[in-house]
Amino acid sequence: MSEFEIFEVELEDVYRYRLSYGGQSAYFHGLQNKTLVASRCSGCGFVWLPLRPICSKCYEPAHEYPLDGKGEVLTVVMLPETPEHLKHLGGRVASALVRPDGADTCIKAFVVTDTEELAYGTRVDARYLSEIRTIGDFYFVPDGRT
């Protein structure tokens, strides 16, 4: 069979299913309740955000550990365009690595700001989207922005 004899059509499949977040569910319940829920290892004390049910450093169980939602920008890149789901907030949006207070990890998140630039070390506070579906359905704002 030559390549010209291969019959091809373009089809579209749509799958609808319920995705379980299993042992990470507390993180998502936290987002729904406007709280960043980390986990703290029962063995070494390492604090993970996003929450991990088992510590990746020592493999002991890690338990829910709510944070206050505040943190510090470690690195930041201003985005040329505002992501569609954040346009209703106004302002500029940066993609940043943020170290939440009380966590030993950092997390990638959007920061919505009224300024053209965002400095390393900027103190930020978490805000939450109205519908929680993914790990990133929250964002930060600099302290003082509503």
Ligand SMILES: [Zn+2]
């Ligand atoms: Zn550990």
